[in-house]
Amino acid sequence: MIPRTARTVLGLFTVAVLASACSLSGGDTGGSASSEQQEPTLTLVTHDSFVVPQEVLDAFHRQSGIALKILKSGDAGALTNKLVLTKGNPIGDVAYGVDNTFASRALGEGVFQSYTSPEADRGPQRYAVDTQHRLSAVDVGDVCVNVDTGYFAAKGIPAPTSYDELAEPQYKDLMVAESPATASPGLAFLLGTIAKYGEDGWQAYWNRLKANGLKIDSGWEEAYTKDFSGSSGKGPRPIVVSYASSPAAELGEDGKPRTKALLETCFRQVEYAGVLTGSKHVPEAQKVVDFLLSQQFQTTVAANMYVYPTRTGVELPAGWANAAPLPTASATMPADKIQAGREKWIGAWRSLMGA
Incomplete structure (x- = not known):
């Protein structure tokens, strides 16, 4: 899923958003059967970086008569695991945040039920992963290597532009990435290298990165906000695995970005939403999916979660x-291929990197 420069940074607003969610649910969700039928409270299970303006949620509540309770459940991997483990007694009605690196697992476990939103033909169908239409694409957040352009300008060294250049001696000890075993962008970067170099070549490439002083952090926040020189942490390394949207959060006083995403190193991440199998409010849950694909919601995702909307014209x-x-x-990779190879690739990466 981070979204995104930012997706972890925006987690600072978690408490505020949760408080907002509570206000939407109207406190006590009990009451008579007739009142519940008139205005049900639905649970939207999502990732920790979910942020949406309160006025947008309020407008949806007024328009639909549906009260939303937001349940945050970790990153894309943790969210998927929780949905799979609770599929017999689902913890919500709708889930948003399962991405294309975990979609096949969720679908294979029967977590979601079929639903084709009338909003899907406005763009989200471009990212369809399921012929049964159990998942609808909500946002896109490409993972790319980012560089601190100011660092390289000051040193008089050209910034790298490609995977191969990252392993060149002039960039020794300058790069930090996240572990694919513990962080979604780390997994996306690993998949990008597999797409680039193939099953027979990706490990040799990682050996080159390792020999060139690549540092591995457990998560995006540590890598970007502490080790990366182009962020607020002013760390020692000017090359980091982050997101294509990250430079938008690093604008100088002149309005120009201080960092740059290397577009030749990107791997496409798409986050999906769907109605959970076992929901007791299926018609209302479908309306929540419609809302997530609507112009109303889609106009908020870039500014609030640093991801790109899937709806065209936003x-x-x-x-x-x-x-x-x-x-x-x-780069992209079919969801079923990711599902088939993910654990094998992560295991091989751990052995190779000693992580």
């Missing part, structure tokens, strides 16, 4: 066109 925040354009040639 304007991005000012400056994104220059600072954070959506990559047009990101």
Whole structure:
């Protein structure tokens, strides 16, 4: 899923959002059967980086008569695991945040039920992963290597532009990435290298990165906000695995980005939503999926979660066109291939990196 420069940083607003969710649920969800039928409270299970303006949630409540309770459940991997473990007694009605690296597992376990939203033909269908339409694409958040352009300008060294250049001696000890075993962007970067170099070549490439002083952190926040020199933490390393949208959060006083995403190193991440199998409010849950694909919600995702909307015709925040354009040639991999190889690849990576 981070979304996204930011997706972890935006987690600072978690308490506020949870409080908002409680207010939407109207406190006590009990009452007569007739009142519950008139205005049910539905649970939206999502990732920790979910942020949406309160006025947008309030508007949905007024328009639909549906009260939403937000249940945050970790990153894409943790969210998927929780949905699978509770599929016999689902913890919510709708889930949002399962991404294409975990979609096949959720679908294979029967976590979601079929539903084709009338909003899907406005763009989300471009990212369909399931012929039964159990998942609808809500946002796109490409994982790419980012560089601190100011660092390289000051050193008089050209910034790297490709996977191969990252392993060159002039960039020794300059890069930090996240572990694919513990962080979604780390997994996406690993998958990107597998897509680039193939089953027979990716381990040799990682050996080159390791020999060139690559540092591995457990998560995005540590890598980006502590080790990366281009963020607020002013760390020692000017190359980091982050997101295509990250430079939009690093604008200088002149309005120009201080960092840059290397668009030749991107792997496409797509986050999905769907109605959970076993929901007791299926018609209402379908309306929640419609809401997540609507113009009303889609216009909020870039500014609040640093991801790109899947709906066509949605304007991005000012400056994104220059600072954070959506990559047009990101690597991809079929969800079923990711499902089949994910654990094997992570195990091989651990052995190779000694992690």
